[in-house]
Amino acid sequence: MTTFTDPQQDGGFRLSMLLNDTRYRGLTFQFIALLLLIGFMAFLGMNLVSNLAAAGLNISYEFLGEPAGYDINQRLIDYTSQSTHFRAAMVGLLNTLLVAVLACLTATVIGVVAGVARLSSNWLVAKVMSLYVEAFRNVPVLIWILIIGTIVQQGPSPRVYLGDDPERGLFLGFFAFTNRGLTAPAPVWLEGSIWVVGVFLASIVGVFLYRRFVRKALYDSGRLYPVFWPSVAILLIPAIVTYFLLGQPIGIDMPDVLANRFNLQGGFEIQRPLIALWLALSVYTGAFIAENVRAGIMAVSKGQTEAAASLGLRPRRIMNLVVLPQALRVIIPPLISNYLNITKNSSLAIAVGYADITATLGGITLNQTGRAIETVLLLMLFYLMISLLISAVMNVYNASVSLKER
Amino acid sequence: MMTHTDIQSGQAAQASAAPSAMKVSDEIAIEIENMNKWYGTFHVLRDIDLTVRRGERIVICGPSGSGKSTLIRCINALEEHQKGRITVDGTVLSSDLKNIDRIRSEVGMCFQHFNLFPHLTILENCTLAPIWVRKTPKKEAEETAMHFLRKVKIPDQANKYPGQLSGGQQQRVAIARSLCMKPRIMLFDEPTSALDPEMIKEVLDTMIELAEEGMTMLCVTHEMGFARQVANRVIFMDQGQIVEQNEPEAFFNNPKSDRTKLFLSQILGH
Amino acid sequence: MMTHTDIQSGQAAQASAAPSAMKVSDEIAIEIENMNKWYGTFHVLRDIDLTVRRGERIVICGPSGSGKSTLIRCINALEEHQKGRITVDGTVLSSDLKNIDRIRSEVGMCFQHFNLFPHLTILENCTLAPIWVRKTPKKEAEETAMHFLRKVKIPDQANKYPGQLSGGQQQRVAIARSLCMKPRIMLFDEPTSALDPEMIKEVLDTMIELAEEGMTMLCVTHEMGFARQVANRVIFMDQGQIVEQNEPEAFFNNPKSDRTKLFLSQILGH
Amino acid sequence: MSDTHSESISFVRESFLPEVPPPAAEAGPVKWLRANLFSGAVNSVMTLLALALLIYILWGFLPWLLGGNWTASNIRECREIFQGSGAGCFAVLTERWNQLLFGFSYPPSEYWRPTLSLLLLAVVIAPVLFSHLPRWLLIVTALYPFTAYWLIWGGTIFTPVMALAGVIAGYFAYRRAVERGFAVGLLAGLVVALFVWWLGGLAAASEPDSLALERVPSRDMGGFMLNMILGVVCVSLSLPIGILLALGRQSSLPIVKWICVVFIEFIRGVPLITLLFVANVVLAYFLPPGTNFDLILRVIIMITMFASAYIAEVIRGGLAALPRGQYEAADSLGLDYAQAMRLIILPQALKISIPGIVNVAVGLFKDTTLVSIISMFDLVGMIRGPILASTDWNGVYWELFGFAALLFFVVCYGISQYSQWLERKLATDHR
Amino acid sequence: TTLEDVKERGKLNCGVTTGLVGFAAPDANGNWEGFDVALCRAVAAAVLGDPNAVEFVPTTGKTRFTSLASGEIDMLARNTTWTFSRDNDLKFEFTGINYYDGQGFMVPKDLGVTSAKELDGATVCIQTGTTTELNLADFFRKNNISYEPVPIETNGEAQQQYLAGACDAYTTDASGLAATRATFETPGDHVILPEIVSKEPLGPLVRHGDNEWGDIVRWTLNALVAAEELGVSSANVGEMSASAGDSPEINRLLGTEGNLGEMLGLENDWAKNAIMAVGNYGEVFEKNIGQNTPIGLARGLNAQWTDGGLLYSPPFR
Numbered sequence A: 001m002t003t004f005t006d007p008q009q010d011g012g013f014r015l016s017m018l019l020n021d022t023r024y025r026g027l028t029f030q031f032i033a034l035l036l037l038i039g040f041m042a043f044l045g046m047n048l049v050s051n052l053a054a055a056g057l058n059i060s061y062e063f064l065g066e067p068a069g070y071d072i073n074q075r076l077i078d079y080t081s082q083s084t085h086f087r088a089a090m091v092g093l094l095n096t097l098l099v100a101v102l103a104c105l106t107a108t109v110i111g112v113v114a115g116v117a118r119l120s121s122n123w124l125v126a127k128v129m130s131l132y133v134e135a136f137r138n139v140p141v142l143i144w145i146l147i148i149g150t151i152v153q154q155g156p157s158p159r160v161y162l163g164d165d166p167e168r169g170l171f172l173g174f175f176a177f178t179n180r181g182l183t184a185p186a187p188v189w190l191e192g193s194i195w196v197v198g199v200f201l202a203s204i205v206g207v208f209l210y211r212r213f214v215r216k217a218l219y220d221s222g223r224l225y226p227v228f229w230p231s232v233a234i235l236l237i238p239a240i241v242t243y244f245l246l247g248q249p250i251g252i253d254m255p256d257v258l259a260n261r262f263n264l265q266g267g268f269e270i271q272r273p274l275i276a277l278w279l280a281l282s283v284y285t286g287a288f289i290a291e292n293v294r295a296g297i298m299a300v301s302k303g304q305t306e307a308a309a310s311l312g313l314r315p316r317r318i319m320n321l322v323v324l325p326q327a328l329r330v331i332i333p334p335l336i337s338n339y340l341n342i343t344k345n346s347s348l349a350i351a352v353g354y355a356d357i358t359a360t361l362g363g364i365t366l367n368q369t370g371r372a373i374e375t376v377l378l379l380m381l382f383y384l385m386i387s388l389l390i391s392a393v394m395n396v397y398n399a400s401v402s403l404k405e406r
Numbered sequence B, C: 001m002m003t004h005t006d007i008q009s010g011q012a013a014q015a016s017a018a019p020s021a022m023k024v025s026d027e028i029a030i031e032i033e034n035m036n037k038w039y040g041t042f043h044v045l046r047d048i049d050l051t052v053r054r055g056e057r058i059v060i061c062g063p064s065g066s067g068k069s070t071l072i073r074c075i076n077a078l079e080e081h082q083k084g085r086i087t088v089d090g091t092v093l094s095s096d097l098k099n100i101d102r103i104r105s106e107v108g109m110c111f112q113h114f115n116l117f118p119h120l121t122i123l124e125n126c127t128l129a130p131i132w133v134r135k136t137p138k139k140e141a142e143e144t145a146m147h148f149l150r151k152v153k154i155p156d157q158a159n160k161y162p163g164q165l166s167g168g169q170q171q172r173v174a175i176a177r178s179l180c181m182k183p184r185i186m187l188f189d190e191p192t193s194a195l196d197p198e199m200i201k202e203v204l205d206t207m208i209e210l211a212e213e214g215m216t217m218l219c220v221t222h223e224m225g226f227a228r229q230v231a232n233r234v235i236f237m238d239q240g241q242i243v244e245q246n247e248p249e250a251f252f253n254n255p256k257s258d259r260t261k262l263f264l265s266q267i268l269g270h
Numbered sequence D: 001m002s003d004t005h006s007e008s009i010s011f012v013r014e015s016f017l018p019e020v021p022p023p024a025a026e027a028g029p030v031k032w033l034r035a036n037l038f039s040g041a042v043n044s045v046m047t048l049l050a051l052a053l054l055i056y057i058l059w060g061f062l063p064w065l066l067g068g069n070w071t072a073s074n075i076r077e078c079r080e081i082f083q084g085s086g087a088g089c090f091a092v093l094t095e096r097w098n099q100l101l102f103g104f105s106y107p108p109s110e111y112w113r114p115t116l117s118l119l120l121l122a123v124v125i126a127p128v129l130f131s132h133l134p135r136w137l138l139i140v141t142a143l144y145p146f147t148a149y150w151l152i153w154g155g156t157i158f159t160p161v162m163a164l165a166g167v168i169a170g171y172f173a174y175r176r177a178v179e180r181g182f183a184v185g186l187l188a189g190l191v192v193a194l195f196v197w198w199l200g201g202l203a204a205a206s207e208p209d210s211l212a213l214e215r216v217p218s219r220d221m222g223g224f225m226l227n228m229i230l231g232v233v234c235v236s237l238s239l240p241i242g243i244l245l246a247l248g249r250q251s252s253l254p255i256v257k258w259i260c261v262v263f264i265e266f267i268r269g270v271p272l273i274t275l276l277f278v279a280n281v282v283l284a285y286f287l288p289p290g291t292n293f294d295l296i297l298r299v300i301i302m303i304t305m306f307a308s309a310y311i312a313e314v315i316r317g318g319l320a321a322l323p324r325g326q327y328e329a330a331d332s333l334g335l336d337y338a339q340a341m342r343l344i345i346l347p348q349a350l351k352i353s354i355p356g357i358v359n360v361a362v363g364l365f366k367d368t369t370l371v372s373i374i375s376m377f378d379l380v381g382m383i384r385g386p387i388l389a390s391t392d393w394n395g396v397y398w399e400l401f402g403f404a405a406l407l408f409f410v411v412c413y414g415i416s417q418y419s420q421w422l423e424r425k426l427a428t429d430h431r
Numbered sequence E: 001t002t003l004e005d006v007k008e009r010g011k012l013n014c015g016v017t018t019g020l021v022g023f024a025a026p027d028a029n030g031n032w033e034g035f036d037v038a039l040c041r042a043v044a045a046a047v048l049g050d051p052n053a054v055e056f057v058p059t060t061g062k063t064r065f066t067s068l069a070s071g072e073i074d075m076l077a078r079n080t081t082w083t084f085s086r087d088n089d090l091k092f093e094f095t096g097i098n099y100y101d102g103q104g105f106m107v108p109k110d111l112g113v114t115s116a117k118e119l120d121g122a123t124v125c126i127q128t129g130t131t132t133e134l135n136l137a138d139f140f141r142k143n144n145i146s147y148e149p150v151p152i153e154t155n156g157e158a159q160q161q162y163l164a165g166a167c168d169a170y171t172t173d174a175s176g177l178a179a180t181r182a183t184f185e186t187p188g189d190h191v192i193l194p195e196i197v198s199k200e201p202l203g204p205l206v207r208h209g210d211n212e213w214g215d216i217v218r219w220t221l222n223a224l225v226a227a228e229e230l231g232v233s234s235a236n237v238g239e240m241s242a243s244a245g246d247s248p249e250i251n252r253l254l255g256t257e258g259n260l261g262e263m264l265g266l267e268n269d270w271a272k273n274a275i276m277a278v279g280n281y282g283e284v285f286e287k288n289i290g291q292n293t294p295i296g297l298a299r300g301l302n303a304q305w306t307d308g309g310l311l312y313s314p315p316f317r
């Protein structure tokens, strides 16, 4: 606030100036606001103290170090019922992040496909897609989670795969879809497998290099090389060759149908709660993303497409070179806030029995220890941190892509 | 949209003899036979017949909604026609993608609202199509682009973005962008009607220069000064039909159809 | 932005003797002493001294960015100044809200972009401030408003919304709106520069009429015809300073400073 | 027709061609089919795929829907009737519709009351939404909260009447005192209103049964009605708070601005469910000992906070869209801050923000289902709790979830269509 | 105090489950019924004289304690296990035991499992926030076998998941298992395994710190138990309380002699009201969960001490 420094020759301070003088008025209001805020906080704080005293409770985070006592079905890090509540929270946190990241990826794919399809010249496809979008946007996510949770429950019992003479064999000899989830063979890393992985990673880099090369070739000599099949070849062939050269150092751990009579053991399992939540969040948010994508593409004026077409560009190139780069600027900011929504909505995990951080820290731990204030506070802090992180990313992005104007 | 004719009238008077000086070959550039187009059940273009010779410069005018833009856009296959036949440079326009591609790379088009690509620099705007369609090496494409940018007198803006240029400059970039594809025919759809008076002059100057080099041009415009100065022929359309066509001198001074007279009185009496 | 001077020059020539006919009292309306203003560290106004007598009509001109708008807006307390003293009608402009309120109700302001309230009708635009600030009964306020709307010659538009009016009409409504507060001083900040030529005339006519009734006016404008016709004094600003001030006749015909000469040659030589 | 000759280019049309209908292949259903469904190989395949998908879905869905049973008295009966045919057991809806819509404790004889409130809502919302209706109808709208309160919660009519009287008295006091400044007016209004409320409270307490409807405690609200109540109440309450927050965030006073920013960003950064946990398990610790809000009220407080943060952001967008000139013009006419905001800035900013506000409202309405997680019996809670757990109906998920989805879909789709219509209207309106 | 609050309100807020047939569940008309519900009604009848003056607040395993702690409910009767830490850490006062229970397992019969120890590798549905969740972990750890828990929030959902085959076994209090099984279409297809892996003394609880209120709830429960022991039932209580009989304890219990009610801060006929409203313990048991109900629980441990059970009310004296 700049102020009139000089014109106040008359000097002297009167009380009425607190309200009437632009120099003090703002300060007065802020002071009042601050007082009110502090008063309000103090009120809450005092209530808290006296309520806690009355109930004989206190605020303490010691419970985080005590054994949790309960088991969690999906653990990305080591965890047993003897681990601490803190570790249980960590398991939940990783589960939250896992489902959020997975759902962000698939929601984007679904959203982009549906958004583009909704603009399709094919009437039926466009209508089917708007049906999808409207149906999912206008029904609460919790209902979708419950419905999809129920759908996922409809699979066969794992028992049909079990035993010497199962009712049905593994799908393609490898996979089992059951009402407990999806079981697939897991890789076993034997000696030398590191090389295969290394080669594979190098191949990924190689694909990018190849794409750079194609572009450069086009720029330098005007020759346009094929992209897709060579990329596939670069990606797969070296890894496969190394794999056989080194004597097949990666084994597979097949789902074991004989271990017990309840579940398939071994292999790699994606559990039903994860599938249900992942699917529900993806299709729900996918509908929103579809709308963003559609809006983004429509924001690129028809003139742009026509101009590109009249220059002789083919539809696919028009999409890649002209429409998408412009549409992305419109699409990405709401896309990022949709990612944030996915993260926040993943807190409904318990509805399908998924052990995210709200279910572990904010659910079981809260209940077993009775530390309501502490756990809820931690929970909020965690989500707040994620959202601040995401909005920081968004700001950086927005700053970097703003169109140059006069 | 016909307020700026006066600005050009001086120039036009000086150069009114010019058009005849530019040569028109006998070769046929565009031939439109009995072409009809409907939007739904609305008959936009009715039995259009038009033959354009290589080197001809044709100005199309007519009231709003008379189908001028649609005609131009049909030639470029931006719109489909439903009946009749359009032949461009010997290629018959059909729904065959190859033919459409061939024709589009022969024909450059310049829109009322420029339609530059805002996410690319001026230079990239100009080299995009040569590189990806013509497979010209980048370097060569850039040289060509700079050549045409010099021609439209804005080589120094090459690395700016369209948003940083004035309207007139943008329209000139749009012209340069079309030229970079080395088209044999240029279509203009009211290239100056979105511009301020000063900028109109810049753009018209560029177009005149182009005309003087013998480019085949179809131009929808109401800049009568421009028409007088460069056109071999002025076509007047109304209700989807060609109502009158003539040499500019005769067209302006001695219109035959009543509609043309009415139209001219409106835009010139201003 | 100085393209329209020629339109007024004819009128101005006829009426160039007029200003002296209007009376200027000895009472001081605005007194600015040694006023300085900074935006951050940028010194926009430097040691401005200016005395305006009641009934005086002052035109302020100068290149873009010279601080004209800032000066005008300081008088109205839309911007704060950091040094020096502004006295309007005997009230010293200080940070005291009462003083600011008093001064604002003495001083009417008219913006380049009119800034009418689009959600209110013309009549409501005009009665809003009288009703809420002056506490005039609604009926009376409407009568006054109609009076001034008649004066700016658009009483029949009273129940339309600003969006339905042309630019010139909007600017006249803006003037009427200011007048409804019965200000003793009017400030104009380039009131015509957002308008089309025809509309400029409408607005200038209104302002001339106002001037003839003896309103004290400070007007930032490049309409030299207007300046010649109504101003008692023309002030030329550059880089935040008053470079030259004089009677219009002397100012235009015989500028003293080199800068003024340069500036005048640019805007008049057009 | 070729009148052009290579020698003479001059051509004048004498006879005008009539407009003719397009060739058969270019119009009618054939053309439509070709253009819209089978315009190329890829497109044809996509059409067939979409068709197959639709048929597949309908194949499963239609028999389930059409073959469904509406009269059985429990799931066993349904199963007996269907013999495994997989049709829907919609009898659960006929049997339990009242619980789904009103919860299980709202007295059935009083169902007309919330129903009437809902119908009234549809009527009184009209003048807010459709600007061409006469303005005086807004008064009816203003009366609605009091009527609806009385209808839904019951009790003596004195309570809402006195509340209304307090508001009116406060308003007049404000009008009288506002001459001396906005703050004085506000204070006077508040004092008078509080006084009248206090009097009214005494009056209502002394006459608890005159003109009384049967009293229904908040706890007895349930089912879809609870979702509606939460949605409507929280959105309405959050509007004024959201406006204040938005203004605060735009303020030039750093402390005020800072408080608003922290509040808004905090609320927007955490999931609603954590706020509901706060309402459910933590809030009581922060209230004075002995105060005992019921859960509904605590939930309303938290959801309102949640909604107001989002609405504040929408309104901030509206405020930012206004040109600076509007503020300056208001200033230069001598309007003070409160007047400028009330008369000039907010009317315009709110109008721009309406579509955004509607979006927030729809989102919030959907989110009211989360209260089922803290064991409130809203529509979803009702299904997940008593109905699915009951002996009679455990196992009928699809019918129940489908019904819930349908209810929400109808309401939300209706609102969002309306908002799109409004957006179009705003875009074409003369500002 | 809570008693004053309840009296002023005219209603008792009683926390129950979101639905466990036999213990607490609303019927089609929304009336709550069940074993726990009866206790709430008895307390309401004792305090307010009206067994219907109860507001039933459904709670999940997760929300029950916070509801009680925050004062939203006056008492919790939600088959809640009395444990040390709930008493001392969460600061609740258990006012007695109305059902002696233990944790059991239920599995589909066709699974062929006969002992919980055979459940190695099974998927087990478990309600979160319960003692059974912790017991489950302990049981499997102790026997060194593995399992996959599926956390569930309410009994209703557990039922759904279990029936859909999403878990092989469902574990909770044995009484809860029986109640759950009773709602199944074909209860006979499911067996409750013989192992009882924990002690689950279930009882009503109130907040720490309000002993008067705690006593009311405690002695209302005791009154029901004592009534059964003394042969007072809903059928004969009216007659017996009309005038003092020849059993001094019955007289004291029913308020025809002495002033026990006054000592509790209630009317003297408090126990009569409670018994009249719901019957004695035995009646409550038989009506809601006994052998003749679909749930079909035997009295077992919950028989009177005179019949070899554990029910043993302190004397009314």
Ligand SMILES: Nc1ncnc2c1ncn2[C@@H]1O[C@H](COP(=O)(O)OP(=O)(O)OP(=O)(O)O)[C@@H](O)[C@H]1O
Pocket: B039, B042, B044, B062, B063, B064, B065, B066, B067, B068, B069, B070, B071
């Ligand atoms: N995509 C479309 N669908 C339906 N009708 C259209 C479409 N595009 C144009 N039209 C109609 O076709 C007619 C001719 O349009 P066109 O744009 O060719 O006119 P024009 O002569 O270029 O007019 P203007 O001078 O206004 O640009 C108009 O009546 C217009 O409304």
Ligand SMILES: Nc1ncnc2c1ncn2[C@@H]1O[C@H](COP(=O)(O)OP(=O)(O)OP(=O)(O)O)[C@@H](O)[C@H]1O
Pocket: C039, C042, C044, C062, C063, C064, C065, C066, C067, C068, C069, C070, C071
């Ligand atoms: N809010 C501001 N913050 C910083 N600098 C400003 C601000 N407003 C104006 N300026 C600068 O102050 C100088 C004077 O501005 P002012 O608007 O008064 O010029 P002007 O003479 O009215 O010009 P014009 O003819 O373009 O309106 C300019 O250099 C401008 O960039």
Ligand SMILES: NC(=O)CC[C@H](N)C(=O)O
Pocket: E061, E078, E079, E080, E081, E127, E129, E130, E131, E132, E172, E173, E176, E200, E202
């Ligand atoms: N099943 C339940 O909800 C109760 C479980 C157990 N008796 C407990 O108190 O934790």
Ligand SMILES: [Mg+2]
Pocket: B068, B069, B070, B190
């Ligand atoms: Mg056109």
Ligand SMILES: [Mg+2]
Pocket: C068, C069, C070, C189, C190
């Ligand atoms: Mg200015």
